[in-house]
Amino acid sequence: MRRSVRTACALAALALAGCAAREVQFHRWPAETPAANNKADIARVQGVQAAAAAAARPVPPQTGSAAEPPSQPVEPDDAPSLQTYDPWARLNRFTYRFNARFDEAIFLPVANGYRRLVPSPLRAGVHNFFANLTEVDSVINYTLQGRLHRSVRSLGRFVINTTLGIGGLIDVAAKLVQLPYEPTGFGTTLAEWGMHPGPYLVIPLSGPSTFREGVGLAVDYATLYEINLADLYRGDQSWGLGVANAVDERANIDFRYYSTGSPFEYETIRFLIVRKQLIEDAGLHRAKPLPKPNHPEEPAGK
Numbered sequence: 001m002r003r004s005v006r007t008a009c010a011l012a013a014l015a016l017a018g019c020a021a022r023e024v025q026f027h028r029w030p031a032e033t034p035a036a037n038n039k040a041d042i043a044r045v046q047g048v049q050a051a052a053a054a055a056a057r058p059v060p061p062q063t064g065s066a067a068e069p070p071s072q073p074v075e076p077d078d079a080p081s082l083q084t085y086d087p088w089a090r091l092n093r094f095t096y097r098f099n100a101r102f103d104e105a106i107f108l109p110v111a112n113g114y115r116r117l118v119p120s121p122l123r124a125g126v127h128n129f130f131a132n133l134t135e136v137d138s139v140i141n142y143t144l145q146g147r148l149h150r151s152v153r154s155l156g157r158f159v160i161n162t163t164l165g166i167g168g169l170i171d172v173a174a175k176l177v178q179l180p181y182e183p184t185g186f187g188t189t190l191a192e193w194g195m196h197p198g199p200y201l202v203i204p205l206s207g208p209s210t211f212r213e214g215v216g217l218a219v220d221y222a223t224l225y226e227i228n229l230a231d232l233y234r235g236d237q238s239w240g241l242g243v244a245n246a247v248d249e250r251a252n253i254d255f256r257y258y259s260t261g262s263p264f265e266y267e268t269i270r271f272l273i274v275r276k277q278l279i280e281d282a283g284l285h286r287a288k289p290l291p292k293p294n295h296p297e298e299p300a301g302k
Contacts, residue, residue: 084270086200095202096266100257102205103250111250125169127252130245132161132168134183136227137220141184145192153179186223187216192284197277200270205246207255208273 086092115123135158142151157173165172173179190212191197198211206217225233232241258265 084200084267084274085198086270088199088201092200092202092270093266095204096208099202099205099207103257107205107246107250108256111247114247115251123248123251126244126248128161128165128171129168130248131171131181131183132158132165133224133229133232135161136229137185137223138183140223141186141189141220144186144189145184150182150184154182157181185216186219187213188280188284190216191277191281194285197274197281200274208269210274210277213277 118126135154138154139151139158142148142154156177157179160173160177160179161168161171164170171181174181195212197213201209201211201214203209203214203217209217228234232238260268262268
Protein backbone atom coordinates (compact mmCIF):
# COMPACT_ATOMS: atom_id res chain seq x y z
CA MET A 1 0.00 0.00 0.00
CA ARG A 2 2.74 2.45 0.94
CA ARG A 3 4.69 1.58 -2.20
CA SER A 4 1.61 2.41 -4.35
CA VAL A 5 1.14 5.73 -2.60
CA ARG A 6 4.80 6.62 -3.10
CA THR A 7 4.59 5.70 -6.80
CA ALA A 8 1.50 7.86 -7.30
CA CYS A 9 3.15 10.78 -5.55
CA ALA A 10 6.25 10.44 -7.73
CA LEU A 11 4.20 10.39 -10.92
CA ALA A 12 2.24 13.47 -9.79
CA ALA A 13 5.48 15.32 -9.06
CA LEU A 14 6.88 14.49 -12.50
CA ALA A 15 3.68 15.69 -14.17
CA LEU A 16 3.76 18.98 -12.27
CA ALA A 17 7.41 19.45 -13.15
CA GLY A 18 6.66 18.89 -16.82
CA CYS A 19 3.79 21.39 -16.73
CA ALA A 20 5.96 23.94 -14.99
CA ALA A 21 8.72 23.57 -17.58
CA ARG A 22 6.32 24.40 -20.45
CA GLU A 23 4.33 27.45 -21.29
CA VAL A 24 0.81 27.23 -19.94
CA GLN A 25 -1.85 27.90 -22.57
CA PHE A 26 -5.46 28.70 -21.87
CA HIS A 27 -8.06 27.60 -24.42
CA ARG A 28 -11.46 29.16 -24.83
CA TRP A 29 -14.55 27.36 -25.93
CA PRO A 30 -15.98 28.78 -29.19
CA ALA A 31 -18.85 31.15 -28.83
CA GLU A 32 -22.31 29.67 -28.96
CA THR A 33 -24.07 29.56 -32.33
CA PRO A 34 -26.10 32.73 -32.85
CA ALA A 35 -29.84 32.48 -32.57
CA ALA A 36 -30.27 33.31 -36.25
CA ASN A 37 -28.28 30.22 -37.26
CA ASN A 38 -30.29 28.08 -34.89
CA LYS A 39 -33.49 29.40 -36.41
CA ALA A 40 -32.25 28.65 -39.94
CA ASP A 41 -31.24 25.12 -38.96
CA ILE A 42 -34.64 24.49 -37.42
CA ALA A 43 -36.36 25.77 -40.54
CA ARG A 44 -34.16 23.55 -42.72
CA VAL A 45 -34.96 20.45 -40.68
CA GLN A 46 -38.65 21.24 -40.78
CA GLY A 47 -38.46 21.62 -44.58
CA VAL A 48 -36.79 18.25 -44.94
CA GLN A 49 -39.40 16.62 -42.71
CA ALA A 50 -42.22 18.23 -44.72
CA ALA A 51 -40.70 17.00 -48.01
CA ALA A 52 -40.33 13.47 -46.64
CA ALA A 53 -43.93 13.48 -45.46
CA ALA A 54 -45.13 14.72 -48.87
CA ALA A 55 -43.17 12.01 -50.66
CA ALA A 56 -44.65 9.32 -48.42
CA ARG A 57 -48.20 10.61 -48.91
CA PRO A 58 -50.09 8.82 -51.76
CA VAL A 59 -50.68 11.05 -54.80
CA PRO A 60 -54.36 11.23 -55.84
CA PRO A 61 -55.06 10.45 -59.52
CA GLN A 62 -55.40 13.49 -61.78
CA THR A 63 -58.74 14.36 -63.28
CA GLY A 64 -59.22 13.02 -66.78
CA SER A 65 -56.33 10.56 -66.64
CA ALA A 66 -56.45 6.91 -65.78
CA ALA A 67 -54.96 6.00 -62.42
CA GLU A 68 -51.83 3.93 -62.62
CA PRO A 69 -52.28 0.40 -61.33
CA PRO A 70 -50.39 -0.37 -58.14
CA SER A 71 -47.05 -2.01 -58.71
CA GLN A 72 -47.01 -5.73 -58.08
CA PRO A 73 -44.38 -7.16 -55.74
CA VAL A 74 -41.61 -9.12 -57.39
CA GLU A 75 -42.10 -12.83 -56.92
CA PRO A 76 -39.17 -15.23 -56.56
CA ASP A 77 -40.09 -16.89 -59.87
CA ASP A 78 -39.80 -13.52 -61.66
CA ALA A 79 -36.18 -13.01 -60.62
CA PRO A 80 -33.57 -14.25 -63.12
CA SER A 81 -31.73 -17.41 -62.28
CA LEU A 82 -28.23 -16.77 -60.99
CA GLN A 83 -27.09 -20.10 -62.39
CA THR A 84 -25.91 -20.33 -65.98
CA TYR A 85 -25.75 -23.34 -68.25
CA ASP A 86 -22.03 -24.01 -68.57
CA PRO A 87 -21.39 -27.67 -69.45
CA TRP A 88 -17.87 -26.83 -70.68
CA ALA A 89 -16.95 -24.97 -67.51
CA ARG A 90 -13.51 -26.55 -67.14
CA LEU A 91 -12.45 -25.73 -70.71
CA ASN A 92 -14.09 -22.30 -70.50
CA ARG A 93 -12.22 -21.39 -67.31
CA PHE A 94 -8.92 -22.47 -68.87
CA THR A 95 -9.66 -20.38 -71.98
CA TYR A 96 -10.69 -17.41 -69.84
CA ARG A 97 -7.39 -17.52 -67.94
CA PHE A 98 -5.46 -17.90 -71.20
CA ASN A 99 -7.26 -14.89 -72.70
CA ALA A 100 -6.56 -12.83 -69.58
CA ARG A 101 -2.82 -13.62 -69.64
CA PHE A 102 -2.55 -13.05 -73.39
CA ASP A 103 -4.42 -9.76 -73.03
CA GLU A 104 -2.18 -8.59 -70.19
CA ALA A 105 1.09 -9.64 -71.82
CA ILE A 106 0.51 -8.83 -75.50
CA PHE A 107 -2.91 -7.69 -76.63
CA LEU A 108 -3.54 -4.81 -74.24
CA PRO A 109 0.01 -3.31 -74.43
CA VAL A 110 -0.19 -3.30 -78.22
CA ALA A 111 -3.66 -1.71 -78.15
CA ASN A 112 -2.52 0.92 -75.65
CA GLY A 113 0.54 1.70 -77.77
CA TYR A 114 -1.71 2.00 -80.80
CA ARG A 115 -3.89 4.52 -78.96
CA ARG A 116 -0.90 6.54 -77.77
CA LEU A 117 1.14 6.60 -80.98
CA VAL A 118 -1.51 6.81 -83.70
CA PRO A 119 -3.36 10.15 -83.96
CA SER A 120 -7.06 10.13 -83.21
CA PRO A 121 -8.22 11.07 -86.77
CA LEU A 122 -6.18 8.21 -88.23
CA ARG A 123 -7.56 5.75 -85.68
CA ALA A 124 -11.08 6.91 -86.50
CA GLY A 125 -10.40 6.29 -90.19
CA VAL A 126 -9.14 2.76 -89.51
CA HIS A 127 -12.18 2.02 -87.34
CA ASN A 128 -14.55 3.35 -90.02
CA PHE A 129 -12.77 1.26 -92.67
CA PHE A 130 -13.34 -2.02 -90.83
CA ALA A 131 -16.88 -1.03 -89.89
CA ASN A 132 -17.63 -0.39 -93.55
CA LEU A 133 -16.46 -3.90 -94.46
CA THR A 134 -18.94 -5.43 -92.00
CA GLU A 135 -21.80 -3.77 -93.91
CA VAL A 136 -21.53 -6.67 -96.37
CA ASP A 137 -22.45 -9.10 -93.58
CA SER A 138 -25.19 -6.76 -92.41
CA VAL A 139 -26.81 -6.61 -95.85
CA ILE A 140 -26.89 -10.41 -96.11
CA ASN A 141 -28.12 -11.06 -92.57
CA TYR A 142 -30.76 -8.34 -92.56
CA THR A 143 -32.11 -9.96 -95.72
CA LEU A 144 -32.12 -13.40 -94.07
CA GLN A 145 -33.92 -11.90 -91.08
CA GLY A 146 -36.63 -10.46 -93.32
CA ARG A 147 -35.79 -6.88 -92.35
CA LEU A 148 -35.42 -5.60 -95.88
CA HIS A 149 -35.58 -1.91 -94.98
CA ARG A 150 -32.48 -2.33 -92.80
CA SER A 151 -30.80 -4.34 -95.54
CA VAL A 152 -31.34 -1.49 -97.99
CA ARG A 153 -30.03 0.99 -95.43
CA SER A 154 -26.84 -1.04 -94.85
CA LEU A 155 -26.34 -1.33 -98.60
CA GLY A 156 -26.78 2.43 -98.93
CA ARG A 157 -24.25 3.03 -96.17
CA PHE A 158 -21.74 0.75 -97.87
CA VAL A 159 -22.10 2.43 -101.27
CA ILE A 160 -21.95 5.97 -99.85
CA ASN A 161 -18.98 5.37 -97.55
CA THR A 162 -17.04 3.35 -100.13
CA THR A 163 -17.37 6.06 -102.78
CA LEU A 164 -17.71 9.39 -101.02
CA GLY A 165 -15.97 8.23 -97.84
CA ILE A 166 -12.71 7.23 -99.58
CA GLY A 167 -13.06 3.48 -99.20
CA GLY A 168 -14.88 3.77 -95.88
CA LEU A 169 -12.30 5.87 -94.05
CA ILE A 170 -14.94 8.57 -93.44
CA ASP A 171 -18.45 7.73 -92.24
CA VAL A 172 -20.20 10.08 -94.66
CA ALA A 173 -23.49 8.19 -94.37
CA ALA A 174 -23.81 8.93 -90.66
CA LYS A 175 -22.63 12.54 -90.85
CA LEU A 176 -24.39 13.79 -93.97
CA VAL A 177 -27.24 11.36 -94.74
CA GLN A 178 -28.13 10.51 -91.10
CA LEU A 179 -27.75 6.75 -91.59
CA PRO A 180 -26.26 5.44 -88.32
CA TYR A 181 -24.07 2.35 -88.12
CA GLU A 182 -26.22 -0.56 -86.89
CA PRO A 183 -24.45 -3.83 -87.70
CA THR A 184 -25.88 -7.31 -87.42
CA GLY A 185 -24.54 -10.81 -87.88
CA PHE A 186 -25.47 -14.41 -88.37
CA GLY A 187 -25.81 -14.89 -84.61
CA THR A 188 -28.68 -12.38 -84.60
CA THR A 189 -30.13 -14.14 -87.65
CA LEU A 190 -30.18 -17.42 -85.73
CA ALA A 191 -31.86 -15.63 -82.83
CA GLU A 192 -34.46 -14.22 -85.23
CA TRP A 193 -35.14 -17.73 -86.46
CA GLY A 194 -35.74 -18.85 -82.88
CA MET A 195 -32.46 -20.52 -81.96
CA HIS A 196 -31.62 -20.43 -78.26
CA PRO A 197 -28.27 -18.92 -77.18
CA GLY A 198 -27.17 -22.35 -76.01
CA PRO A 199 -24.34 -23.11 -73.60
CA TYR A 200 -21.89 -20.49 -72.40
CA LEU A 201 -18.71 -20.47 -74.44
CA VAL A 202 -15.41 -18.62 -74.02
CA ILE A 203 -13.81 -18.20 -77.45
CA PRO A 204 -9.99 -18.11 -77.56
CA LEU A 205 -8.66 -14.56 -78.11
CA SER A 206 -12.23 -13.31 -78.66
CA GLY A 207 -13.75 -13.61 -75.21
CA PRO A 208 -16.96 -14.62 -73.44
CA SER A 209 -19.87 -15.57 -75.68
CA THR A 210 -22.37 -18.38 -76.27
CA PHE A 211 -22.47 -21.32 -78.63
CA ARG A 212 -24.90 -19.55 -80.97
CA GLU A 213 -22.78 -16.41 -81.17
CA GLY A 214 -19.67 -18.50 -81.75
CA VAL A 215 -21.35 -20.15 -84.73
CA GLY A 216 -22.44 -16.72 -85.93
CA LEU A 217 -18.89 -15.36 -85.81
CA ALA A 218 -17.58 -18.33 -87.79
CA VAL A 219 -20.27 -17.95 -90.47
CA ASP A 220 -19.72 -14.17 -90.69
CA TYR A 221 -16.01 -14.64 -91.30
CA ALA A 222 -16.64 -17.44 -93.79
CA THR A 223 -19.01 -15.15 -95.69
CA LEU A 224 -16.45 -12.36 -95.94
CA TYR A 225 -13.80 -14.91 -96.92
CA GLU A 226 -15.93 -16.28 -99.76
CA ILE A 227 -16.90 -12.84 -101.05
CA ASN A 228 -13.28 -11.69 -100.64
CA LEU A 229 -14.03 -8.03 -101.20
CA ALA A 230 -11.09 -6.29 -102.93
CA ASP A 231 -9.05 -9.46 -102.29
CA LEU A 232 -8.61 -8.44 -98.65
CA TYR A 233 -9.46 -11.78 -97.02
CA ARG A 234 -7.06 -14.08 -98.87
CA GLY A 235 -3.32 -14.13 -99.23
CA ASP A 236 -0.66 -12.52 -97.07
CA GLN A 237 -2.57 -9.24 -96.79
CA SER A 238 -5.35 -11.03 -94.92
CA TRP A 239 -3.01 -11.62 -91.96
CA GLY A 240 -2.15 -7.95 -91.68
CA LEU A 241 -5.81 -7.03 -92.07
CA GLY A 242 -6.83 -9.43 -89.31
CA VAL A 243 -4.19 -8.17 -86.88
CA ALA A 244 -5.05 -4.53 -87.57
CA ASN A 245 -8.76 -5.24 -87.11
CA ALA A 246 -8.14 -7.06 -83.81
CA VAL A 247 -5.94 -4.26 -82.44
CA ASP A 248 -8.51 -1.65 -83.47
CA GLU A 249 -11.32 -3.56 -81.75
CA ARG A 250 -9.29 -4.03 -78.55
CA ALA A 251 -8.37 -0.35 -78.48
CA ASN A 252 -12.08 0.53 -78.53
CA ILE A 253 -13.09 -1.83 -75.70
CA ASP A 254 -12.74 -0.67 -72.09
CA PHE A 255 -13.05 -4.15 -70.56
CA ARG A 256 -10.10 -5.22 -68.40
CA TYR A 257 -9.66 -8.75 -67.06
CA TYR A 258 -9.77 -9.05 -63.27
CA SER A 259 -10.24 -5.31 -62.86
CA THR A 260 -12.90 -5.78 -60.16
CA GLY A 261 -10.66 -7.85 -57.91
CA SER A 262 -13.58 -10.19 -57.25
CA PRO A 263 -12.84 -13.92 -56.98
CA PHE A 264 -16.15 -14.55 -58.79
CA GLU A 265 -15.43 -12.53 -61.94
CA TYR A 266 -15.83 -15.57 -64.19
CA GLU A 267 -19.30 -16.27 -62.80
CA THR A 268 -20.31 -12.59 -63.01
CA ILE A 269 -19.23 -12.19 -66.64
CA ARG A 270 -20.89 -15.47 -67.55
CA PHE A 271 -24.18 -14.38 -65.99
CA LEU A 272 -24.13 -10.95 -67.65
CA ILE A 273 -23.29 -12.31 -71.12
CA VAL A 274 -26.08 -14.88 -71.12
CA ARG A 275 -28.68 -12.52 -69.61
CA LYS A 276 -27.77 -9.85 -72.17
CA GLN A 277 -28.41 -12.24 -75.03
CA LEU A 278 -31.70 -13.41 -73.53
CA ILE A 279 -32.86 -9.80 -73.21
CA GLU A 280 -31.82 -9.06 -76.79
CA ASP A 281 -33.73 -12.14 -77.96
CA ALA A 282 -36.82 -10.87 -76.15
CA GLY A 283 -36.37 -7.55 -77.98
CA LEU A 284 -36.32 -9.35 -81.33
CA HIS A 285 -39.51 -11.22 -80.45
CA ARG A 286 -41.40 -8.45 -78.71
CA ALA A 287 -44.64 -10.40 -78.70
CA LYS A 288 -42.97 -13.08 -76.59
CA PRO A 289 -41.92 -12.43 -72.97
CA LEU A 290 -38.41 -13.01 -71.75
CA PRO A 291 -38.04 -16.79 -71.36
CA LYS A 292 -38.00 -17.91 -67.77
CA PRO A 293 -36.69 -21.24 -66.49
CA ASN A 294 -39.26 -23.94 -65.76
CA HIS A 295 -37.78 -24.27 -62.30
CA PRO A 296 -36.17 -21.53 -60.18
CA GLU A 297 -32.97 -23.56 -59.96
CA GLU A 298 -32.76 -24.25 -63.71
CA PRO A 299 -29.67 -22.51 -65.11
CA ALA A 300 -30.20 -19.62 -67.51
CA GLY A 301 -29.18 -20.28 -71.08
CA LYS A 302 -30.23 -23.92 -71.08
